[in-house]
Amino acid sequence: MSDPAGGPPAAVSSSDIAAAGFPPLASRTGPLVRAFLLDIAIAIIVLLVASLASGIAWGVWRVVVVVQENGGQAPEAAAIAGAIGEPGALAQILMAAVGMSAAALVLYLVRRRATAVERRQSMAALRRRSTWSWTVLVGVAVFAGSTLLGYLMQLAGSEPVPTNMALVEEAARHWPVVLVLFAVVLAPAYEELLFRRVLFGRFLAAGRPWLGILLASLAFALVHEVPGLSANPPLAVLQLWLVYGGMGAAFAWLYWRTGTLWAPILAHALNNGLALIVHGLA
Template sequence: MNDLPVSPPPAVEALSTPVPSAPAADRSPLLNFFLDALIALVILLVVSIAAGMAWGVIRGFQLVLEARSRGVEIDPAQVAHQLGQPGAMAQLLMALVSTGAAALVVYFWRRRATAAERRESWAALRHPGTWGLAALVAVGVFCFSTATGMLADRLDIKPVPTNLSLMSDLLSQWPLSAVLFAVVLAPAYEELLFRRVLFGRLLAAGRPVLGIVLSSLAFALLHEIPGLSGNGVLAICQLWLVYGTMGAAFAWLYWRTGSLWAAILAHGLNNAIAMAALYWFGLQ
């Protein structure tokens, strides 16, 4: 799945796999890219709303049972008033279910890997160079985001990522769950959706650069949606730059190694470094 020179060095040659041609039925890869993204967005929104409603029902029953245990009658209006907002763990579970549902449905429905692709991916993962590139990309992405944050701070641009408060609460209350979500589950689902499905469709059609640009834009938009935080225009642009660069780096790694596992490893390692920095130094 790489576009390599004709005679790469031996250490790199072992990583190279041919770029698959676009399926005969996929005569409109760009249209299908946006269709994939739209389907994933609809599933994400529907499942998020359903999960929120489910939390509200469960929380409502808890409030009623707690009131009855104290011998107090409570009416529906009071229940609705006392619901409040989901806690950190509830938000984590809702994000996990909605993101996972979107990634898995679109993957199995729209761009499921063939047996040959799975064999090539595992073969690339067994090569030491794949692990080295994954580590290099992870560290490079973290250094770039840190440097960008420091520069933005000097320019008096102080963005607050939408998920920063949630991750801080999770680290303080549920550290193991936070690590499992950020280092294992979220990278797997996000790479499946953004790199395998979205980027992979245009890569297979022979348009990798366009695939990197569009999938990275989608990745950045999902992580920082305008209006969901108090960030100003410049702060949002700085976050988009960080997330977009991150998405481009992981897409390049997938393209370069031919293994989605390499992108998942790099994504998970980057998140692990960021969480360690947040925990020990309070860095973003």
């Protein structure tokens, strides 16, 4: 299987930039941040369009099912609307996968497509034993760290409920195989492509990895726990942001350290798989 995203270019130091006659790093921060914000805007637009399209497709499919159940006779509009109802766990998972995958692929293809050299470097890095060691270490450490934080915050009286928890639990009851494929295969792939290759990778290539880790991890946390969409109190929301932000930072560092996007993809998959197993959701 070829690497669609490639590995990151070697980090550029301040002395390298000065020796090459480029402007100081501080003067290059503005364009980087503007490019980052443009990436975010494009991702949101694509996500909304893809989600709307998948929602319409689901609605059309439900109408067809309703008509078939009525012997080919189209019921009244009010009856159709009632029969369509709300998308279930399976439909919501598929819509989420379509929307986020579309956003990640569009951003990758239009804004941060890997070169042939980057792909070769990525595959070479994947063959190194140290890459696999770091991948397992980070994947386990992320899961252990988030579990420990959750335990300590529980002792302090904070027990946040992630926005997607109800969806995950319903999927675990009725569609466990789909849940595993989504959490362990699809989500790690498109999230790492978007947040690490595109958003963080832009800063890494420009020699500003720490700023990239900060901004990309903040975006990663906000996507997973959007303020106002759950009943969590402020302290619980902050806890979830710390968990997701720390996860994003760890995966970005792993990408930087190993030079291949496959490392954070696999570490992300390991973390999600451990979560499913330990919490009995698989």
